[in-house]
Amino acid sequence: xxxxxxxxxxxxxxxxxxxxxxxxxxxxxxxxxxxxxxxxxxxxxxxxxxxxxxxxxxxxxxxxxxxxxxxxxxxxxxxxxxxxxxxxxxxxxxxxxxxxxxxxxxxxxxxxxxxxxxxxxxxxxxxxxxxxxxxxxxxxxxxxxxxxxxxxxxxxxxxxxxxxxxxxxxxxxxxxxxxxxxxxxxxxxxxxxxxxxxxxxxxxxxxxxxxxxxxxxxxxxxxxxxxxxxxxxxxxxxxxxxxxxxxxxxxxxxxxxxxxxxxxxxxxxxxxxxxxxxxxxxxxxxxxxxxxxxxxxxxxxxxxxxxxxxxxxxxxxxxxxxxxxxxxxxxxxxxxxxxxxxxxxxxxxxxxxxxxxxxxxxxxxxxxxxxxxxxxxxxxxxxx
Ligand code: NZQ
Ligand code: ZN
Numbered sequence: 001x002x003x004x005x006x007x008x009x010x011x012x013x014x015x016x017x018x019x020x021x022x023x024x025x026x027x028x029x030x031x032x033x034x035x036x037x038x039x040x041x042x043x044x045x046x047x048x049x050x051x052x053x054x055x056x057x058x059x060x061x062x063x064x065x066x067x068x069x070x071x072x073x074x075x076x077x078x079x080x081x082x083x084x085x086x087x088x089x090x091x092x093x094x095x096x097x098x099x100x101x102x103x104x105x106x107x108x109x110x111x112x113x114x115x116x117x118x119x120x121x122x123x124x125x126x127x128x129x130x131x132x133x134x135x136x137x138x139x140x141x142x143x144x145x146x147x148x149x150x151x152x153x154x155x156x157x158x159x160x161x162x163x164x165x166x167x168x169x170x171x172x173x174x175x176x177x178x179x180x181x182x183x184x185x186x187x188x189x190x191x192x193x194x195x196x197x198x199x200x201x202x203x204x205x206x207x208x209x210x211x212x213x214x215x216x217x218x219x220x221x222x223x224x225x226x227x228x229x230x231x232x233x234x235x236x237x238x239x240x241x242x243x244x245x246x247x248x249x250x251x252x253x254x255x256x257x258x259x260x261x262x263x264x265x266x267x268x269x270x271x272x273x274x275x276x277x278x279x280x281x282x283x284x285x286x287x288x289x290x291x292x293x294x295x296x297x298x299x300x301x302x303x304x305x306x307x308x309x310x311x312x313x314x315x316x317x318x319x320x321x322x323x324x325x326x327x328x329x330x331x332x333x334x335x336x337x338x339x340x341x342x343x344x345x346x347x348x349x350x351x352x353x354x355x356x357x358x359x360x361x362x363x364x365x366x367x368x369x370x371x372x373x374x375x376x377x378x379x380x381x382x383x384x
Contacts, residue, residue, distance in 0.1 A: 001210055002258040010136075010147045010252075011171045014245065018173045019047075019137060024054050026135060026171055030091035034084055034132075036065040036104045038096045045181040047139060051095060063087045065107070068096065071273050071280070072103035074118055074155040080107035084132060092134040094169070097182075097190070098143030098280075101136050102151035105166030108132040118155060121164050131167035139178045141244040142190020142281060144197060144251025146172035154274055160360065161274035174248065176241040184234055188227065188337050189281030191243050195223045196265060196284040197250035199306075204261040204366040207302045216255045217309045219246050224310070227337050262366035265291050268376060271361045276348050285339035286346065289331040290382045294375065296323050299368025303327065343384050354380040 013022050027033060033055055042048040055062050065080050084092070084107055094104035109128035110117045120126040136146045145151070149168040154161040179187065198220045202213055223246050229239040249255065268291070269283040296303040297320075304319040307326025316322040331341065340346045358377035363370065371379075 002206065004257050006253060006257055008147060008252050010169050012147070012174060012248065013171065014174045015241075016175055016177050018175050019050060019054070023051070023135075023137075023173070024058055027055070027058065027060065027091060027093075030060070030133075032061040032063060032087060032089050032091070034063045034065050034080075034087075034089040034092045034104075034107075036068060036080065036092060036094045036096075036100055036107070038066070038068045038070075038100050040066070041181065042095055042139060045139075045178070047095060047137070047178055051093070051137065061087075063089055065104075068100045068103045070097075070099045071152075071154050071161065071277055072099045074153050074157075076103055077106045077110055077117075077153060080104070081110035084108075084111040089132060092132050092167075093137065094134060095137040095139060097138070097140030097186075098145040098152070098193075101138070101143070101145040101169070102153060102166075104134055104136075105145075105149065105151040105168070106153055106164055108134050108167035109165075117164065118153075122160075122162070127165050134167050134169050136169040136172040137178070138172060138174050138244070140182045140186060140190055141174070141179060141247040142193040144194065144247045144249075146174070147248045147252035150251075152270065154277075159274050159356075161270040162362070172248075174244050176237060176244050179240055179244065180235060184230075185338070186279075186281075187230065187234075187240075187243075188339060189279055189285075190247070191223055191227045191230075191281075192285050192334070192337070192339055193281040194243065194247045194250045195220060195227075196281075196288060198223065198246075198255060199288065200263045200266060201250070201255045201259055201261045202306065203299070203302060203368070204256075204259045204263075206259070207299070207305075210258055212255050212257045212259055219249055219255065220310045222246050224333060231337055260366045262364055264364045264367055264371065267362040267364060268357075268379065271357045272343075272348075272380075274360075275357050276352055278343075278346055278348055282340050282346050283343075285334045286341060286343055286383045287379070289327055289334065289341070290379050292327045292330070293324075294379055295367060295369040295371070296327060299323075302368065348384075350384070354384070
C-alpha cells in the first residue's frame with residue numbers, strides 16, 4: 001500500500017432534525033454570521049425560516065449573501081468576500097448544494113487576504129492558510145463538497161472552471177429530508193456525480209489490490225442500487241439517506257487513501273461547463289462512457305474488474321469482452337435513470353467551440369492512458 005496521511009476535520013451531523021438540535025450550540029462563540037444561499041429554494045422549503053429562527057433567537061447579527069448560482073463564478077466569490085469584510089463576518093454558514101458550499105469556501109479564504117486568490121492559487125501556486133470558519137447545511141447532495149477543502153469556481157473572463165483550495169467546514173449537517181424538494185432531475189444528476197467521483201478514484205493508480213478500491217466498489221454498487229430505487233419511489237427516505245452519505249464518502253478522502261486519482265472526465269466536464277454553463281452531473285454522464293471506450297484497451301484488467309464487481313458481469317469469454325460489457329452496462333444505466341447520453345440532449349448548442357474546450361482542458365496522468373488535447377477533442381466530438 002502507498003504511504004498516506006489522512007485527516008478529516010469536518011464533524012458530520014447526519015439525519016433528521018440535526019439542525020434544530022445542534023446548530024445553535026455550534027454557533028455560540030460567533031457573533032456575525034454570514035448566511036449564504038442560492039437562488040431561493042431554501043425560502044420555499046422552510047429551511048431558511050428554520051435557520052433564521054435559530055440565528056435570531058440567539059441574537060446573532062446575520063449578513064445575508066444570496067444568489068449564489070449553479071457553477072459559481074469568481075465574480076460571486078469577490079462579492080461575498082467584500083460583504084464578509086465590510087461586515088466583519090466571523091462565521092460563514094453555507095446552506096445549499098455544491099455551488100453554495102464551494103463559493104463560500106473561497107469567500108472564506110479571500111476575505112482574509114488583500115491579494116487576488118485566483119492569481120495566488122493558479123498563477124503563483126500560493127495557497128491560503130487563513131480562513132473565516134465555516135459550517136455547512138447540505139440541501140442537495142452529490143458533490144461531497146461538505147467534507148473537503150476543494151471548490152470548483154468558474155472564472156468567466158478567463159473561461160476556466162477549475163478547482164481552488166479554500167476553507168474546509170468545521171461541521172456539516174446532512175439531513176436527507178432537506179433533499180426532498182430538490183428537482184428530481186437534479187437528484188439523479190447529483191447521484192451520478194457521486195458515482196463519477198467513485199469511478200474517477202477507482203480507475204486511478206495503483207490498480208493492485210487495496211482496501212480503498214474494495215470500499216469503493218461497495219459505494220458504487222450502493223449508489224447504483226439506490227438510484228434505481230429512487231426512479232420508482234422518488235421520496236424513499238432510506239435511498240436518499242444512502243445517497244447522501246455515499247456522496248460524502250466519495251469525496252471525504254477515504255476512497256482516495258493510497259490512490260492517485262484520475263478525474264479526467266471531470267477536467268473535460270469542467271471546461272465544458274466554463275464554455276456552456278451546463279449541469280455538472282449530466283455533462284459527466286455523457287462524457288464517461290465515451291471516454292472509457294477510448295481508453296479501456298490500456299486498462300483491460302481494471303475495466304474487467306469494474307464490470308464484474310460493480311455490474312455483476314461474469315459470462316463473457318475474455319477480459320476484453322468483460323471490460324467492454326461493463327462500459328455498456330454503465331451507458332445503459334445512464335439511459336435507465338433518464339440521464340443524457342449526448343450534449344445535444346442537454347441542450348448544448350451545436351456551434352460550441354469544442355476545440356477550445358479540448359485545448360484548455362487539464363490533462364491528468366492518473367488513469368491507464370494519458371490523453372492528448374486532440375484525443376479530448378475527438379471524445380468531445382463523439383459526445384455531441
Ligand atoms: O440556487 P438554489 O436555490 O440553491 O437551488 C439549487 C440549484 O438550482 C437547487 N437546490 C439545491 N438544494 C435544493 C434545491 N432545490 C430545491 N430544494 C433543495 N433542497 O439545485 C440546483 C443545483 O444546485 P447546485 O449546488 O449547483 O448543485 P450541485 O450540488 O450539483 O453542485 C454543482 C457544483 O459543484 C461543483 C460542480 O462543478 C458545480 O459547480 N463540484 C464541486 C465539487 C467539490 N467541491 O468537491 C466536486 C464536484 O465534482 C463538482 O465539480
Ligand atoms: Zn463532480
